Amino acid sequence: MFNYILRRILSLPVVILGVTLLIFLMMQLLSPYQLLASYIRSPEELKNKDPDVLIHTYGLDRPAGERYVKWIQNVIRGDLGWSNSANMPVKEAILARFPATLELALFAVIPVIFGGILLGSFAAMHHNRWGDHLTRIFAIVGWSLPSFVGGLLVLMIFYGVLGWFPPGRLSTWAYQIVTSDQFVNYTGMYTLDAILNGNWAIFWDALRHLIGPTLTLAYLWWAFIMRITRSSMLDTMNKDYVRTGRSKGLPERVVVKKYIRSNALIPVVTVAGLMVLGLLGGVVIVETVFDFKGLGLLTATAAQQLDYAAVLGTTMFYCFLLVIVNLIVDILYAFVDPRVRLE
Amino acid sequence: MVLKKLMRNPISLLGLIILIGFVLVAIFAPKLAPPRDPEQPYMIPRYGYSSTPKPPVPEHPFGTTEGQYDIFYGIVWGTRTAFWVGLFVVGVSCAIGIIVGSIAGYYGGKFDEILMRIVDVFMSFPFLIAAVVITTILGRGLDKVMLAMVCFYWMGYARLVRGSILAIKEEEYILAAKACGVKDWQIIMKHVLPNSIFPVLVQASMNIGSVVITASGLSFLGVGAPQGYADWGQMISFGRNWLLGTPENAFAYWYTIVYPGLAIVLFVLAWNLVGDAFRDVLDPKMQS
Numbered sequence: 001m002f003n004y005i006l007r008r009i010l011s012l013p014v015v016i017l018g019v020t021l022l023i024f025l026m027m028q029l030l031s032p033y034q035l036l037a038s039y040i041r042s043p044e045e046l047k048n049k050d051p052d053v054l055i056h057t058y059g060l061d062r063p064a065g066e067r068y069v070k071w072i073q074n075v076i077r078g079d080l081g082w083s084n085s086a087n088m089p090v091k092e093a094i095l096a097r098f099p100a101t102l103e104l105a106l107f108a109v110i111p112v113i114f115g116g117i118l119l120g121s122f123a124a125m126h127h128n129r130w131g132d133h134l135t136r137i138f139a140i141v142g143w144s145l146p147s148f149v150g151g152l153l154v155l156m157i158f159y160g161v162l163g164w165f166p167p168g169r170l171s172t173w174a175y176q177i178v179t180s181d182q183f184v185n186y187t188g189m190y191t192l193d194a195i196l197n198g199n200w201a202i203f204w205d206a207l208r209h210l211i212g213p214t215l216t217l218a219y220l221w222w223a224f225i226m227r228i229t230r231s232s233m234l235d236t237m238n239k240d241y242v243r244t245g246r247s248k249g250l251p252e253r254v255v256v257k258k259y260i261r262s263n264a265l266i267p268v269v270t271v272a273g274l275m276v277l278g279l280l281g282g283v284v285i286v287e288t289v290f291d292f293k294g295l296g297l298l299t300a301t302a303a304q305q306l307d308y309a310a311v312l313g314t315t316m317f318y319c320f321l322l323v324i325v326n327l328i329v330d331i332l333y334a335f336v337d338p339r340v341r342l343e
Numbered sequence: 344m345v346l347k348k349l350m351r352n353p354i355s356l357l358g359l360i361i362l363i364g365f366v367l368v369a370i371f372a373p374k375l376a377p378p379r380d381p382e383q384p385y386m387i388p389r390y391g392y393s394s395t396p397k398p399p400v401p402e403h404p405f406g407t408t409e410g411q412y413d414i415f416y417g418i419v420w421g422t423r424t425a426f427w428v429g430l431f432v433v434g435v436s437c438a439i440g441i442i443v444g445s446i447a448g449y450y451g452g453k454f455d456e457i458l459m460r461i462v463d464v465f466m467s468f469p470f471l472i473a474a475v476v477i478t479t480i481l482g483r484g485l486d487k488v489m490l491a492m493v494c495f496y497w498m499g500y501a502r503l504v505r506g507s508i509l510a511i512k513e514e515e516y517i518l519a520a521k522a523c524g525v526k527d528w529q530i531i532m533k534h535v536l537p538n539s540i541f542p543v544l545v546q547a548s549m550n551i552g553s554v555v556i557t558a559s560g561l562s563f564l565g566v567g568a569p570q571g572y573a574d575w576g577q578m579i580s581f582g583r584n585w586l587l588g589t590p591e592n593a594f595a596y597w598y599t600i601v602y603p604g605l606a607i608v609l610f611v612l613a614w615n616l617v618g619d620a621f622r623d624v625l626d627p628k629m630q631s
Contacts, residue, residue, distance in 0.1 A: 011463075018464030029480050137354075140619065144612035146556040148563045148579060149604040152586055156600070160587040280469040285560050289583075299472065303479040304565045311479050319467045326467075 008330050012323065019319045020075070023312055024068050030308060032060040038081030038090075038309030075316065081309035085302045090313035093298055098317075099188025100169060100294035101283055106189075107210050108217040108279065113272060115218065116225025121261055123226065124233035135226065142223035147282055151216040151289035158212060165212040167291045174205040213290045217282055221275055228271045233264040269333050276325045280318050352623075358616025361609055369422045376419040385420055385573045387412040396585055396599045406598040409581040412571065414598065418606045420573035424485065425610055428558045429551040432492045437547050439493070440500025441540075445531050447501065448508030455505070462498045470495055471557055478566045485574075488558055488567045496554070500543055507539035549618030552611035559607060578603035 027035065032055045039058050055061055059070060074080070080090035088096075123135040142150075158165040170178060170190060177183055177199070178190065186196050191210070194203035236242065237260055245259045246252075283296035291297070295314060302310035368375065378384035390403070391411040399406040405414035447458040470492075477491035511517065512535070520530050559576025561567030568574040582599030589595045 011460075014460055015463050015467055018460065019467050022464055022468075026476060026480055140615055141608075141612065144552060144608055144615050146560060146563075146576075146607055146611070148560060148576070149600075149607060152579065152583060152600055152604070156586050156594075278469070280472065282471070284471055284475065285563065288564060299475060300564050303475050306479060308479065311476055315468070315472055315476050318469050318472050322469060323467050 004334050005331055008327060012327065015323055016320070019316070019323070020072060023316055024071060027312065028064065034308060035060055037084060041082050080313035080316070083302065083307055083310035083313070085305040085307040085310055086298060090310050093310060094295065094314060094317050096188070097293065097295045097298045100292065101287070101296060103189035103191065104210060104213055104283060104292065104294060105279055107214045108221070111214070112218050112221040112275065113225060116222045117229050117265070117268065119222060120226040120229025121233055121256070123230045124237065125256070127234060139223035139226045142219045145220065147216055147220055147285045148289055150219060151213070151286055154212050154216050155289065165208055167209070167212065169206065169209050169293055170202070171205050174202050177202060209292070213286045213292055216286050216289070217279065220282065221278070224275065225268065225271060228267055229264060232267045233260055236260050236264045266336055269329065269336050272329065276322070280322060352620055355616050355620030358613045358620065361613035362617060365422055365426070365610055365613065368419055369426050372419050372423055376416040385424065386571050387417045387420070387573050389571070396582070396596050399598060405602045408578060408599045409584060412578070412581065414578065414602050417573045417578045418575070418602060421575045421578065421603070421606065424568070424572070424574050425555050428485070428489060429555045429614070431489050432496060432554045432558070433547050433551050435493045436496040437500050437543060439497035441504050441536070441543065443497065444501040444504025445508055445536065448505035449512065449527070449531055449535065458501070462501055465495060465498045468495055471560060474557060474561055475564065475566055478561055483566065483569045485568050485572065488561055492554060492557065500546065503543055503546060504539060507542055508535055511535065511538050545618065545622045548621050549615065552614040552618070556607070556611055575603045575607045
């Protein structure tokens with residue numbers, strides 16, 4: 001067990017080094033003039049100055065190896081350049097936007113995993129009957145629905161017609177309170193901060209704004225989790241130990257819970273890791289649809305405005321998150337499935 | 344034989360019928376929606392420059408969207424775009440994945456170690472975000488979208504092929520071929536790949552839908568196909584500003600979202616249904 005975790009952690013620096021190399025390689029496709037943009041904070045700085053001189057000042061005309069070392073040093077110091085679209089350093093923009101995305105992801109993950117497992121085991125228990133067919137259709141339609149179509153439909157119905165779940169993160173009045181002096185921003189996640197401040201009106205408002213994007217992300221991923229749970233449960237149901245459990249007279253409830261579901265959940269852990277991967281990409285579109293000012297919207301706006309520093313900086317951040325999450329999933333996997341750690 | 348089994352299941356039959364429908368639309372696109380400029384059939388013709396969408400009339404059966412782009416035309420030619428993107432990205436990624444995966448799996452050792460670390464690095468990028476980065480750097484255009492997607496899509500196939508090759512490498516018929524002195528690439532081509540290709544094909548057929556979703560997502564974000572290109576994702580982004588309708592009628596501009604949205608959902612659904620059935624047919628475990 002210990003060896004497995006150690007080996008897994010040791011491979012981490014290699015992957016991170018590879019990621020930085022790949023991002024640097026992508027940067028080589030940009031001209032020095034385009035790269036210069038991430039050093040310029042305002043148009044005034046370009047006044048009366050020759051861009052070629054600036055390129056020389058910032059070392060953008062040096063050989064690739066030298067530039068890579070300098071760039072890595074900057075990255076380690078947290079200097080990711082200047083974002084033109086957010087009008088602040090990329091690092092600050094990421095730190096300001098990340099809590100919103102984290103809040104959304106946390107809200108989406110729990111209903112998705114539990115809902116998906118319940119739906120999946122329901123379908124498996126009713127294999128080839130109506131309950132199974134209905135949940136399968138529900139899931140496959142969800143899997144075929146692009147998040148931007150789903151999100152726009154949610155917005156059309158629940159905001160346009162019913163007026164329940166508006167886009168954005170907060171209503172204007174709530175936003176004014178949150179940015180005022182009386183409200184302490186502990187985490188940047190508005191629901192949590194509202195509880196800590198004891199302000200239930202804000203909590204309710206933030207929650208209302210979270211439901212739309214959560215619903216969109218959830219429907220998409222329910223399909224995924226449900227499919228895996230269903231096929232894995234069907235697989236487990238035919239195992240000999242399940243038959244043994246039944247034949248020794250255990251109640252059906254115990255057989256399903258202890259014998260089938262706990263074994264069938266092993267692949268679901270891997271899928272949950274994949275889901276985080278997909279969520280990171282998915283938030284870009286869902287946040288754009290719902291005008292939810294998180295990391296994803298930062299990337300999308302930066303991409304539309306050709307703000308290379310912010311696009312590359314947020315990408316680096318996503319990769320870093322992903323590598324960490326993958327590590328956690330692998331370790332978790334070793335805990336759930338003893339066969340992995342004995343390998 | 345596979346086809347016969349596909350036909351027997353009503354759900355997969357439905358998928359097959361929808362898919363054939365789309366193939367017909369793609370083939371007969373020039374008849375269904377004759378291009379105004381035969382040189383550039385993929386550019387949607389505009390009928391005016393007003394931004395407000397106009398409801399369906401006989402000349403424009405699905406109405407016109409923001410900027411007076413004809414929705415029917417965009418959907419018909421967008422079918423070709425969708426097939427082109429889906430088949431190209433999945434096909435090329437599959438080919439790369441098969442080559443990388445068979446080298447890694449068959450030779451093992453250092454090759455395997457290095458190739459799999461490269462796969463790990465590519466896998467550390469969320470797919471959509473990697474595609475956004477590359478299209479931002481290279482600029483808009485369908486060719487760039489496809490290139491960006493292929494760059495970050497081959498790894499799944501490489502892992503799959505490697506896994507199944509590792510499983511059959513020690514089978515007796517491979518060892519027998521080796522003992523007879525058959526060349527490595529001949530063993531891979533004649534004995535290894537044919538026995539490990541089916542999981543890859545099933546995976547590929549199930550991936551076409553999600554590739555099309557990602558490509559149209561890029562267009563929706565405004566970093567994919569160029570402005571006015573027949574692409575379903577872009578048509579939805581045109582309709583986005585008209586989502587809430589008018590104060591009197593919330594569904595005043597429904598056609599700007601519903602028609603392109605329906606096109607994507609049906610296309611992806613058809614591929615998913617067929618892929619799902621394909622898997623069940625080829626997976627002997629599912630037959631009992």
